[in-house]
Amino acid sequence: MPAEQPAWVLTRRVQIGARIRDARLHADLSQVALGTLVGLDHKTIHRIEHGISDPSLGALLLIARATGAPLTELVQ
16 A cells, blocks of 8 residues: 655645646636546546546646646646
């Protein structure tokens, strides 16, 4: 079983999720629409935006492209 992540990692994950949500809203996309564009279920998009799950690098790249936001802006 993997070790529990430090609190700062969880905090950063929530911050990144909020940036992803802001980028999605700026692009005028629903969670369903973004999920369709990147090949993820809308529930997965929800979990990423709320910092519940860790997106893969591939998912982050696809989300950045779909929202028109630079990847560095999403994960800064």
